[in-house]
Every structure is written in C-alpha cells, then in structure tokens.
Amino acid sequence: MNEKFYQLPEEKQNRILNAGFRVFARNSYRKSPMNEIAAEAGISKSLLFFYFRNKKELYLFLMKKAEELTIANLRNSGCYEESDIFEMMYRGLLAKTAMMRRYPDMSAFALKAYYEEDEEVKDELRKIIEPYSKLSTNKSLPKLDPSVFKDGLDLQLMYQDMYLASEGYMYQMQHAGPIDVDRVVSDYRKLIDFWKSLYLR
C-alpha cells in the first residue's frame, strides 16, 4: 500500500480502516465494492485507489491490521498474567469491548475472513491467518486449582457455562443493534461476581 496512507491524520486512517472492516464484514470479498467502502469512509473511490493499488491489497492489508491490533490488544489486556480465572475472563471481555469501541466491525470482519473462500485472496489470506489463529482461544478449560472451588463442583461444566455466557455477550454486542457498551460491561461484572459467589469456596 501507498506510504502516504501512514502520513494521514490518525482519525482519517481509522475512518478508512473502519469503512473497510464494515463493508467486508457485511458482504463476501467479491461482493464488497470499493466505491461503497470509499463512500463509507467519506472519500472518493479514486483516492481509495490512490492509497491501495487494488481491492485485494486493501483486503489483505485490513487482515494484517486486524491481526496486529488483536494481538497487541490481547497482550496489553493483561488477561494472560492473571491467575484468577474470573478476573481473567473479565479482563478478556474488557479488552474486547475496548477494541470494539475503536474498531466496531473489526472482529466481525476477521471472523468472516476466516471463512472466505474466494480464489483471488484465499491462499494469501490463509498465510496471514494461520499463525494468528493458533493464539490460544480460551475455549478449552485452563488448569485450575480445585482447592479454591466448592467441593464436588464440576469445573469443566462451570467453565463451559462461563465461556458460553461470554460468547452470548459478544453475540449480543454484534447482532443486537447498537448497544450501550458500558452497560454491557457493568452487567458482565455483576455476572462475574455472581459466579464467584456461586463457585468459590
């Protein structure tokens, strides 16, 4: 992509990024028109083609950006250093919501890209996704010290419950129209404390 893109004021860069995320998240690669992205970003199609040589380049650039931002976000969220599983999950959702404020459609874009099959981008897309998809998603049960939990508690089921509810939150935030993010976070905090009172010894 054109170096000039980086010299743009950050706000304008983000407008273009978000426009790309949004359009590519809503439609497949082939059905995401460049003029729609340009309009969404508030610039002309010509200018968009000035910064990015063609659609493929923009698409792959967005994917790299999404990967980069996600990794950086996970790192500084501190949810890996945290040993308390409840606070770990809380920090995880906190990180996701923070990201969603700045780039509302990025995660939807990344998810859709993960299943993109278009020949024009498929191969190079996989190369970008592969290392990044190996990042431990917290689907599987992490190691837990059973002594802090109530006796006889099925930790596997406990974790599944919490994980699914978190997924449910993320789902609502993306599919249930525009949402008051702060409200969601405070609701989630209450739920976390509810779990602590239920599960902890």
Place this chain on the structure above:
Amino acid sequence: MNEKFYQLPEEKQNRILNAGFRVFARNSYRKSPMNEIAAEAGISKSLLFFYFRNKKELYLFLMKKAEELTIANLRNSGCYEESDIFEMMYRGLLAKTAMMRRYPDMSAFALKAYYEEDEEVKDELRKIIEPYSKLSTNKSLPKLDPSVFKDGLDLQLMYQDMYLASEGYMYQMQHAGPIDVDRVVSDYRKLIDFWKSLYLR
C-alpha cells in the same frame, strides 16, 4: 407465487427454500442474485422465475415461510406449557435445533431480514415481521416461584446466566462451521442438569 410450486415433491420445495434462506442470509437483499439461489437449489434460473415472478416475491415468500415455520415450531415444542424453567429452556433449544436440521439457514435469514433496509422490500417486509416479532422472546425474566430455589439466590442473574449461555450455544451452531447437532444437544442437557444442581434447593 406460482401454484405449481406447492405441487412439487417436498424435498424439492425444501431445496429451493433452503437455497433462498442460505443466499439471502449471507448477503443483503440487493446482493443476493437469483442465479446463485437457483444454482444452490440445483435448478435453472428460468425455473426459479417460473415459480416466483421476481426476486421480491421470492424474498417475501421466504419471510412468510420463516414466520410460519417458526411459529408452528414454537407451538409444538411445548416450551410454553412447561412450568419448570429449566425444562422450558431445554425444550426451547431442542425446538431450535430440530428446526435447524431441516432449515439450517432459516434463522440466520430471519435475523438478517429483520435489519434489511432496501427500499424495494422494506415496507412490505415490516408488515410481515411486525406481528411475528412481538412473540415473547425469552430475554426477560419470567415469573418464578422463589421457594424452589436456594436461599439468597439472585434469580435475575441466574436467568441472565442461563439465557446468555443459550445464546452462546446458538451462536456457536451458526458461526462455528458445521457442527454435530446431537453433541450440542447432549452438552446442553448436561449444562441444564448442572444448573439444576446449583440453583435448586
């Protein structure tokens, strides 16, 4: 739509319905081509236009069909007569999975249609959706008899937990590639029993 459509063998009708659900669920109305739907259904575009005069007619027909199927499914699921909230939720998910077996993309289609804004279909679409969207979604806490639950339990949070986890299940079934439905159901059953052991007195 053409009467002849109903005289088709049911399997072929369903193939056409599912093709429509699938394509319209993946793209917006305007970006869902008729030839793609026809190909997905294994028939020619001409034949599709023989059964449905134009794209708008097919789209609205699918919406009506989705409404009709959903209502019928909810009715016979028996999840309304059930007073036990745990069994109610279980029956609810059971009903949804049953529907998802026959019409895998119907609910995704209905959800997308709910947000469709295209001028060509917007108005007539709303007329179809309106009465049907008033069906009580079980987002809000139903009336519960506190005496059967553990003392001091926050019923509001309990229900929120269960509701969100169920949403998480539905989310996984639609966005996490093809899934073993039976496995999901049995997992969910285990979770329900887990909740009963946690929450019931």
Place this chain on the structure above:
DNA sequence: ATGGTATTAACCGAATCGGTCAACGGTGCT
C-alpha cells in the same frame, strides 16, 4: 503566478444483474 500535493469527476471495458422467451426433452394419448 508557480509549483507541488491532495483529491476528485468522468470515463472505460468487462462482468453481473433481473427478467424474458423460444426451444427442448420426455410422457402419454391417438
């Protein structure tokens, strides 16, 4: 005015779209 830079309107050929229509193949009747 001048020169450089950011930005765009206008345009191009190719592809895709919704929709039409004449023809095709099979089946049963005569």
Place this chain on the structure above:
DNA sequence: AGCACCGTTGACCGATTCGGTTAATACCAT
C-alpha cells in the same frame, strides 16, 4: 408415427455495477 402437454432449460437482452485509470481540479505555501 404424430401430436399435445408440461416441466425445464440455454441463450439472450438492456440496464446497472464493478475494478481500475486518467486527466483535471481544488488547495496551499511560496
């Protein structure tokens, strides 16, 4: 064999949209 019927399709049409190019703007500092 011929004929009529019916489900089905390939080929086609005009209109629109697409990715991408280019020549010309608007803007701003000298």
